Amino acid sequence: MSKILIDIGSTYFKVCEKDKIEQYFRNFERNIFDDFQNRCGDILSQYAKEDIHICSSANGGLSTLIIGLTHSFSLKYATNIAYNAGINIIDTVLYSHIDEYTPPLEQIDVVIIVGGIDGVENIFDEKLLHYIRQISYHNIVYVGSDKSHDFLKENIENIFIMQNIITDKLKVKGEELKSYLTNLYQQDIMGKEDIKQLYEFTANQIYSTPYIVNSSMGMMYETFDVADPFILIDIGGATTDIHYSRDLVIDNIVSESEYDRLVFKKLGVFKSRDSLVFSAKNNEYVYELLEYLNVTENILEEHSQNATRVLMLLSIFLVLYKTSLHHNLYVNLQLEKLNSIIFTGGITKILSQEDVDMIVKFFYKKLFNFNNIPTLILDKEYKIWTLTMLKGS
Amino acid sequence: MKVVTGVVGNDIHVVANRLIDISLQERGFDVFNLGVNTYLEEFVDAVIETDADVLLISSLNGEAEGWCRDLGILKNRFDLSKVVFMIGGNLSVGEVSIDEIIPKFKNYGFDLVSHQSDLNEGLDKLEAFLKERS
Ligand code: B12
Numbered sequence: 001m002s003k004i005l006i007d008i009g010s011t012y013f014k015v016c017e018k019d020k021i022e023q024y025f026r027n028f029e030r031n032i033f034d035d036f037q038n039r040c041g042d043i044l045s046q047y048a049k050e051d052i053h054i055c056s057s058a059n060g061g062l063s064t065l066i067i068g069l070t071h072s073f074s075l076k077y078a079t080n081i082a083y084n085a086g087i088n089i090i091d092t093v094l095y096s097h098i099d100e101y102t103p104p105l106e107q108i109d110v111v112i113i114v115g116g117i118d119g120v121e122n123i124f125d126e127k128l129l130h131y132i133r134q135i136s137y138h139n140i141v142y143v144g145s146d147k148s149h150d151f152l153k154e155n156i157e158n159i160f161i162m163q164n165i166i167t168d169k170l171k172v173k174g175e176e177l178k179s180y181l182t183n184l185y186q187q188d189i190m191g192k193e194d195i196k197q198l199y200e201f202t203a204n205q206i207y208s209t210p211y212i213v214n215s216s217m218g219m220m221y222e223t224f225d226v227a228d229p230f231i232l233i234d235i236g237g238a239t240t241d242i243h244y245s246r247d248l249v250i251d252n253i254v255s256e257s258e259y260d261r262l263v264f265k266k267l268g269v270f271k272s273r274d275s276l277v278f279s280a281k282n283n284e285y286v287y288e289l290l291e292y293l294n295v296t297e298n299i300l301e302e303h304s305q306n307a308t309r310v311l312m313l314l315s316i317f318l319v320l321y322k323t324s325l326h327h328n329l330y331v332n333l334q335l336e337k338l339n340s341i342i343f344t345g346g347i348t349k350i351l352s353q354e355d356v357d358m359i360v361k362f363f364y365k366k367l368f369n370f371n372n373i374p375t376l377i378l379d380k381e382y383k384i385w386t387l388t389m390l391k392g393s
Numbered sequence: 394m395k396v397v398t399g400v401v402g403n404d405i406h407v408v409a410n411r412l413i414d415i416s417l418q419e420r421g422f423d424v425f426n427l428g429v430n431t432y433l434e435e436f437v438d439a440v441i442e443t444d445a446d447v448l449l450i451s452s453l454n455g456e457a458e459g460w461c462r463d464l465g466i467l468k469n470r471f472d473l474s475k476v477v478f479m480i481g482g483n484l485s486v487g488e489v490s491i492d493e494i495i496p497k498f499k500n501y502g503f504d505l506v507s508h509q510s511d512l513n514e515g516l517d518k519l520e521a522f523l524k525e526r527s
Contacts, residue, residue: 069441070438070439070442071434072434072438073438073439074442115442116444117442119444120444166442169425170442250430
């Protein structure tokens, strides 16, 4: 019996049967379950629950607060692991300055505390406890030096202690934290009414879409004509994700994953349209770019098919721009080394090969003065999110 | 004893770095080598994460001054009073007198400064300094 794969996004449902992929624009008047049942109920009834696989990015994911000892190691490592686990919302607190941070008011799904290689003593003290008492959270975990275990267990109720993510050689080791966060995501889905109901359709676990996409990075060669190093840009309705080969980063993270993920929360074309436009208007190249695209600034206020197209092109330009320069982003990619770029998500349904060619050419010409650009691949059939789901089961 | 080492700034001269790593290990130090192209903030962060006793910075391409003059600011930000700071390599461009270089780098916050000198001599000095301190 064949399988059916479903991706519940913030703006679309995607349904993949054998070789055919259909996509349905969400009806926001209805909740996810009803909307989905209404559109796809007939198709689903033809499959056994075991053959239905669902992943979702619609519930926004977990919110995370990371408290770490330094920017270059603990915070960077934990942020990296959290992004790879599919988490979108990450706030960080540098422990030495913890008293200068205003504690967040909203509930946090998971607080991560990290610092020091094993053997390092007296890292955390009353300052940490004071801060923790002011925030509300569902889960709290510790992944730093073993010498702090006793202090934290004694003073923070329900703290969950895991293996240090910083090795004795100051490298990163994230598997345990990553699988913890991935599991938490599952539980979170189970807890959210909207998504919980989706388990009525499937007997399989519902995964987060970014997690599924990241897991498929190593399988890309089987399906696409890509050459390392490459990046994958997933522009959706609410967020934009970049998954990239680690070869593109110069830093001291030596991670066991070959491909990492980075999220831009505010560069989606539908749900975060306003901040995308804001970001575009503040970019030094925007007027040149609009002229190059043969449109005026007014297009940014329009709601036409062409406006969506222009916004998507801007979004591609902005994510490349933001990852390539020093922006205090936590990584910068060496895009001059890039061999291929794969595009996936809603944009592949609207942009043509010529469109992406044009925007990437503009980017490379302006920023690097290159006339040659990486090979560009449009994942029009959304093969990427089906790779892992088909393999893994 | 724990030592954090590496080459500061945009400096890719790696040979000395490998030698320093090996020599320090032979002398019984626990070495955290951040390699070439390391920023000052990363060095200080590594000292904090490992609770290192020594930070030993190399600079070969002549840009040491530009990359290290903010050490004082970083030292003020954290409690690093127990850490020994050392720098060595080619600390300036062209012929500059050692009498000018050493006070300058000491002023930035380095305890030991070694310009164009032999590595083993430098490490002997470091060990003597550590002994004296304890
Ligand atoms: C090989 C080399 C290169 C190679 C490096 C390859 C590599 N990945 O390592 C290449 C060709 C890439 C290169 C590039 C450049 N180089 Co070059 N390079 C050299 C060269 C010839 C040898 C360096 C070497 O490996 N020596 C062997 C090691 C073992 O010795 P060492 O580096 O001196 O280190 C010893 C001591 O200094 C000491 N030491 C080092 N650190 C420390 C720290 C402490 C605490 C202590 C106690 C001791 C210590 O111990 C080490 C072992 O004995 C030197 C000239 C020379 N003969 O030294 C120039 C030299 C270092 N380079 C120089 C320059 C200017 C450059 C460039 C800027 C040139 C350019 N314009 O492009 C670039 C810089 C690139 C960059 N971003 O860093 C200058 C530096 C000038 C200065 N400081 O005044 C030198 C001195 C040449 C010169 N005389 O002009 N270089």
